[in-house]
């Protein structure tokens with residue numbers, strides 16, 4: 640059983656990593672972003688596409704009052720400040736820094752310390768956690784964070800969990816990394832190297848089921864929608880990551896033709912998120928039948944997972 644002391648140690652470790660990263664950003668706001676597969680710095684053009692994807696994904700939720708957890712240097716806040724009434728950015732490293740837009744206030748806190756910086760009366764219709772969960776100690780920590788924010792949410796709130804590293808694609812990702820590292824290695828050697836990379840990866844990788852599990856204790860009803868981050872940059876960032884939205888709104892895309900496809904998003908074998916994106920249809924993932932996806936007649940790629948309260952206990 641993980642203890643809070645373990646949580647504190649992990650948060651302290653990442654906090655010290657990000658102090659250095661942010662100290663080093665004099666040349667580019669994307670300094671410190673390294674492609675996991677190639678080990679090379681990610682080009683600014685890819686990072687711009689990555690950022691644009693996240694900002695657009697949150698904007699389509701029509702937020703008015705945002706709580707951002709792990710807001711970093713405020714890149715997402717910059718892209719949303721003009722459409723919101725209020726934006727509270729929290730971060731254990733940058734929190735407290737001034738932000739040029741009057742709607743944005745910044746507070747110093749880790750995700751597990753929000754009670755210290757939020758007022759009881761604070762209410763948000765959108766929570767943004769973008770590219771942060773990989774630094775969380777474990778899925779229980781995420782569940783703890785979600786439980787802490789729910790009392791601060793409006794009835795129609797959305798929780799955007801963006802840029803999640805997909806646990807089910809970890810092996811494929813590490814095999815790619817092994818092939819880049821040793822292009823002429825035998826298949827056995829690639830397997831060994833990939834296994835080594837998997838063991839030594841310090842970040843938290845999650846699947847849609849993990850998100851469902853983390854949310855399953857929330858006072859409901861809640862729905863979970865998932866989609867690949869398919870911004871077509873052919874980089875590690877769009878091939879191995881996904882977004883999830885926890886929402887109190889009823890699913891709207893769980894209709895249309897039903898067809899079964901391999902379920903790469905659930906972590907089994909099957910298409911990667913990028914391959915799924917090639918289809919024109921929305922895809923709905925049903926927890927009762929986790930080996931298949933429902934493909935709806937909608938050009939939106941959100942996945943609707945059946946109500947978590949209805950299927951309480953299904954996620955594992």
Ligand SMILES: C[S@@+](CC[C@H](N)C(=O)[O-])C[C@H]1O[C@@H](n2cnc3c(N)ncnc32)[C@H](O)[C@@H]1O
Pocket residue numbers: 650653654657708709710711712713714715729730731732733748749750751768769770771774775
């Ligand atoms: C990759 S940056 C993402 C920044 C921002 N969300 C964005 O998308 O531009 C990760 C951020 O997570 C923050 N972080 C790390 N561990 C955290 C934790 N336990 N709680 C809250 N924030 C955390 C770091 O300080 C850092 O600013």
